[in-house]
Amino acid sequence: MTKRISLSARRLGAVPLALALGLAACGQTDDGGGGMGQPELDGGDQAEADTEAEGDELVIGRISALEGAFAAGAEDGERGVQMALEEFGHEVAGRPIRTIVESSDTTPETVVERARKLVEQDGVDIIHGPLSGSEGVALADYAKTVPHVTFVDAASGGTETTLRDPAENYFRWHSDGAMWTAPMGPYAVEELGYDRVVTLAEDYSFPHSQVGGFLNGYCAAGGEVAETFWVPLGESDYSSVIASIPEDIDAIYVALGGSDAVDFLSQAINFGIDKPIIGGSILVEETVLSSEGQIRDAALGTVASGVVPPPAADVAGWQDFVSRYQEMFPNGFDNPSHFAALYYNGFKALLLALEEVNGVVEEDDGEALRAAMSDLQWDSPIGPLALNENRQAEGDVFIYEVVEGDDGGLTTELRDVGEDIPQPEVVWERLDGCPAP
Template sequence: MSRLSRPAALTLSTAASLALLAAGCSGDGGSSGLPADQESSSFSAEGDGVRLGILGQCEGPFGGFHEDVVAGTTLAFARYAGASPNSSTSALEGFSDAEVAGTPIELVGIGCGDDTADRILQEVRRLVEQQGANVIIGPLSGDEGIAVAEYAKGKPDLTVFAGISGSQEQTLQVQAPNYFRFYGDGAIWNAGLGDLLYREKGWRKVAVIADDYSFGHTSAAGFVADFCGVGGEVTHRVFPPLGTTDYSSYIAQLPDPDEVDGYFWAVGGTGTQAALEAFVNAKGDLTGDRHAGNFFFNPDLAQALGTDIAGAHIGGFATLPGDIQTPEIKEYLAAADETWETIPGSLSGNEPAPPSTSAAFGFFYGYYSAGVALVEGLKAVDGDISDPKAFQSAVAGLTLDLPHGDISLDENRSGIVDVGLSRLAVNDSDEVVQESVAIVPGVDQTFGGTFSPDTPSPGRDFPKCEKRDLPWEGKAIPVVDGVPQR
């Protein structure tokens, strides 16, 4: 049996912030949450089946997603490995009876990250070196991903399936052969957005504001490469630290609205609403024709700030926008509701809600995809993980048939994905909703040759703003009333 004590839930400050303050966790991170007689103190890559550790984030800017990510992994095992959740109202209680090809999957611990590299290294070491994990799913955030990839590189018998960490470096630069990412990075998620704004909205000059850490850099890099690639100009790049509470000095560094055609935002976590409110105070009202953002620029946030933001365009994420409802997506969401009675996920303010509410968003889905990858990898080796390198080779060759589209891996074991672009709109009930506008198919981490292991990592000054040929320019697949026009 796999059972973990549930952290105390966090009450979120507002639905608009999306990923908000810290959820309670196992205190100082030094306890596995397992009963003492079930704890393991030695690492074993063979003979004991899969001993799984999940790296969540129960503190820091994205602490509100702790329940979501553990639930994502659990749903994959419930659907494809016979697992049963130990609680009908919380995924953090763990699961039982997961097995693939005769090989059991035992949950040995859940790591409590806080968005810092030091903390996530403490947690992965505890799970691997004290609890005996031979497979890790996670982590959640950008700097954490780089740290865990570097750690994995020194533990070749360990296999890591990244959760939803969006920094580019963890696969393109670190290149650990035992580290796998079955989703896109932050740059990929903005593929096609700059092209759309340039061609369809007439934007020519843009200012960028993004969190000053690896994911913010990567997300901004994708937009900059895309917008400049078709001929646009980025006039300013402003990078407030993640977790900033007073954004006024950073907003002051942005040009006034009469100096640019628009602004691109990649400020996330607890900062999204605060940054936008600071903009309103300093620069005037938000209007959709002048603003675009990455996935944190969402309907809940817009609803809190007013309907004038309708028309703003949004980059993609691990899932396609919610108005795209294929039979596979509907089946996936229904499976979540069949697995638990309720889940206190981030999008419901960490209050009980239908599990499909959390399953529809990318944090849950990234960890779900990792769980499916583990199951399919085990099937590919008939459950035999006694040779970790053979298991890892099988995982590297997988193409996953997932609800939001197939995902295969590039040579650096990072996902090649379809990106769904959307915009905010006002529906008949005067509510701000997200509607799909286009799908950019098959984007890989090199971003049409923009990035490579030899280029600098995305940062405050890289990539340069220069015209370049990108494979998807002018070729995005339109979406009409939630139906891709393939």
């Protein structure tokens, strides 16, 4: 399903974003002008000038998981893209930007179907997306079949996307799920004193990476795993899992996200969890903490790790980003989510690289653009970014705790920073205990 929109960034913040995107519609384009009108023209026939502008527009395909468990995150990701476009005046090197946004549902089959539509029917040379881990793995595989198309990841975190036979035309401007949890493992043992845990996660690529990254460091630090629980993406009933958790543990490591995270946290206390919770990277991020679910008692005190800093963290550029988000989207979340930050980073990196090649991508099948992307180094809101030989970003990871904010709501505070976390050397598959040494 394709959705058609042409809305200003401020309008996107003034109503529920799902409604602004017109989720019941059957096609979406964004003219890149954000509904703010066309650039001024220097006289001449208006219709002729419009035709010239349209002929010179730069069309970018985008795929976002606006359906399913991560719809709220995808909606906030759209805000991040609007922020990047706003910085560039919705054009690059004089070329107006138009995006064609395809809605996905987090499944590999759907994301490839949407990508094929963008390439074969819409003729795009650039695709930004997707959100979810298994989507990223599938899209990177598809990228190998269309080497003239440049792919820039939006927020997916599966390790194999850029580690296992990576596509030369696929770029990821954020670290992966295993990197996001790598420092949390030893921290849980050495700082929190959690020597024995169970894990709970969804059974697909991204949580495999999350659990693998956590257990690799946790077990190396002397931690033990009593049991692992795997559930389907979209699971809503955690009563049987919670009833099966053994008593002789110190904490529960939970790598759920989106509506799954809300459902689990809402049920945790009622179904008898009385152990501390260690969070994966999206268990207690902004879209979950701002939800209407009854998560407060379970979420408070949860310690988690991720690539996006807490709202008040003293990270160069982050406070400016938070302030701009709040100004542009007064009815959005209180603070930019994990997804807003990562969508922004990927799309801004793309715009910076396009600027380097004067907006030209058609003449050389995108080779100059991909070279510029590979060489790009820039200061993002979450820290300095550059790509390694796999076209994969590396960087810092933030450990934080859920606390009560000044307004009585839930927020997070920084506890520690894992600096310069490298890309792992192995792809973590589904684990049922400590990884083999």
